[in-house]
Amino acid sequence: MKYRLLGRTGVWVSEISLGTMTFGGKTHPVFGNMGALGQEEVDRVVGTALDAGINFIDTADVYADGESEELLGQAIRRRRRDVVLATKLMAPMGPGPNDMGLSRLHVMRALEDSLRRLGTDHIDLYQIHNYDRITPLEETLSALDDAVRQGKVRYIGCSNLAAWQISKALGISALHNQARFVANQTHYSLVSRDAERDLVPMAEEEGLSLTVWSPLAGGFLSGKFDRGGVTTEQDSRRARVGFDFVPFDEEKGFEVLDVLRTVAARHEVSPARVAIAWLLAQRAVTSVIVGARKLEQLADNIAASDLTLTEQDLAALDEVSRLPVAYPNWIQDSFAPTRIPAGNQA
Template sequence: MKYRLLGRTGVWVSEIALGAMTFGGKEHPVYSTHGALGQDEVDRLVGAALDAGINFVDTADVYADGESEELLGRAIRQRRRDVVLATKLFAPVGSGPNDQGLSRLHVMRALEESLRRLGTDYIDLYQIHNWDHLTPLEETLSALDDAVRQGKVRYIGCSNLAAWQVSKALGISALHNQAGFVANQIHYSLLSRDAERDLVPMAEDSGVSLTVWQGLVGGFLTGKFDRGGVSTDQDSRRARNGFDFVPFSEETGFEVVDVLRTVAGRHKVSPARVALAWLLAQRGVTSVIIGARKMEQLQDNIAASDLLLTERDLAELDEVSRPPVAYPNWIQEGFAPARIPSGNRA
C-alpha cells in the first residue's frame, strides 16, 4: 500500500480508503440495497483492509441510520490507533426539525452521537457532508473549531462543496484563526470529470486533499454491464438498486468501458482496477474510497494501488472520457502561452 499526505497536516493516509456505506441497514428501505453487511462480514472486511495496509476509513452518521458507525466502531476497537477515522454529518438522522443541517446545535449533537456509536473519544477527520444554505458558514466553522479545541476532532473537512464554497470557508477560518478544512471528499470518475474544472485547481492551490467517492460509478465501470442493461453479476449494487445515483451518459459510459477493457487486457487485470488506478494518477487526488461487499472485490480494489498505468493507457482513457473545457477555463488556457517568451517554451 502507498500513502499520501492528507492536505498540509503531515498525516499519511493510504491512497486506497475503505468506505463503510455497505455496513448495516439490512432492514433499511435504502441501505439494504447497498450492502447490508452484518458484524461478522464487517469484521472480516475491515480486518483484511487493515492487514493490507489501509489506514483510512470513512463513514457517515446517515449511513444505515447510524448502524454503519456502530459496526465500524466495533470492528476497529482493538486497532483504533491503526486507523485514520473519518465520518460525516449533515443529512437527517431523525424526525426532528433540528436533526439535520450544520447549525451549532446539530453539529455538537451529531458529534456526540457519532463518538458514542463509534465507541471512541475522538474522530480524526470530521466532515460536513453537504452545503447548508440556511446556516451561516461562520456558525458551522466556529462549532467545528470548538470540537477541535476540545480534542474531540483532530481535523475537519467537507464533502460535495463547490470550489468557491471551500475557498470561502478557508478564508473565514484563516480570518478567525480557526481550524480549516484539510480535505474535500468529491465525486470523480472517468464518467464524471467535472471536478477538473475548479475543484482540482482549488485543491492544489490551497493544499486541500481530494478524496474520491463513487470512483466506479455504482459498479458501472467494473465492466459487468452490457449495452442491453444486463449485468453479469446480478448481485452487484447497481443491478440490485435498479437506478443510477450518479448521472452520466450511458452511450459515453459504454465507450469508456470498452477502453477500460482494452487497457485491462494489456495488464491482465480487471476494468475496475484500471478505473481506480486512473483516479490515483490524476492531479490533486489523495485517496480513493472503495466500498466493497465481498472479499474478492476488496482485494481487487486494493490492488489498484500497485497498478501503474502507462502513458498510452492514460492517453487512451483521457481521450474517450475528456469533457469539454468550460468557460472561463478555455479562454484563460488560450491566452496563457502568450505570457511566456517563445524561447522559453518547451
C-alpha cells in the first residue's frame, strides 16, 4: 500500500481507503440494497483492509441510519490507533426539523451521536456531507472549529460542495483564524470527470486533499454490464438497486468501457482495477474510496495500488473520456501563452 499526505496536515493516509456504505441496513429501504453486511462480515472486511495497509476509513452518520458507524466502531475497537477515521454529517437523522443540516445545534448533536456510535473519543476527519443552503457558513465553521479546539475532532473536511463554496469557506476560516477544510470528498470517475473543471484546480491551489467516492460509477466501470442492461452478475449493487446512483451519459459510458476492457486485457486484470488505477494517476487525488460486500472484490480493488498504467493506457483512457473544455477555461487557456516571453519558455 502507498500513502499520500492529507492536505497540508502532515498526516499520511492510504491511497486506497475503505468506504462503509455496505455496512448494516438489512431492513433499510435504501441501504438494504447496498450490501447490508452484519457484524461478522464487517469484521472480516475491515480486518482484511487493515491487514492490507489501508489506514483510512470513511463512513457517515446517515449510512443505514447510524448502523454503519456502530458496526465500524466495533470492528476497529482494538485497532483504533491504526485508523484515520472519517465520518460525515448533514443528512436527516430523525423526523424533527433540527435533525439535519449544519446549524451549530445539529453539528454538536450529530458529533456526540457519531462519537457514541463509533465508540471513540475523537474523529480524525469530520466532514460536512453536503451544502446547507439555510445555515450561514460562518455558523457551521465556528461550530466545527469549537469541536477541533475541544479535541473531539482532529481535522475538518467537506463533501459534494462546489469549488466556490469551498473557497468561500476557506476564506471565512482564514479571516477568523479557525480550523480550515483539509480535504474534499468528491465524485470522480472515468465517466464523471466534472471535478476537473473547477474542483481539481481549486484543490491544487489551496492544498486540499481530494478523496474520491464512487470511483466505479455505482459499479458500471466494473465491466459487469453490457449495452441493453445485460449483466454478468445479477447480484451486483447496480443490478440490485435498480437505478443509476450516479448520472452519466450511458452511451459514452459504454465507449469508455470498451477502452477500459482493452487496457484491462493488456494487463490481465479487471476493468475495475484499471478504473481505480486511472484515478490514482490523476493530479490532486489523494485517496480513492472503495466499498465491498465480498472479500475478493475488496482484494481486487486494493490491488489497483500496485497497478501502474502506461502512457499508452492513460492516453487511450483520457481520449475516450475527456470532457469538452468549459467556459471560461477555454478562453483563459487561449490567452495564457501570450504572457510568457519567448526566451523564458521551457
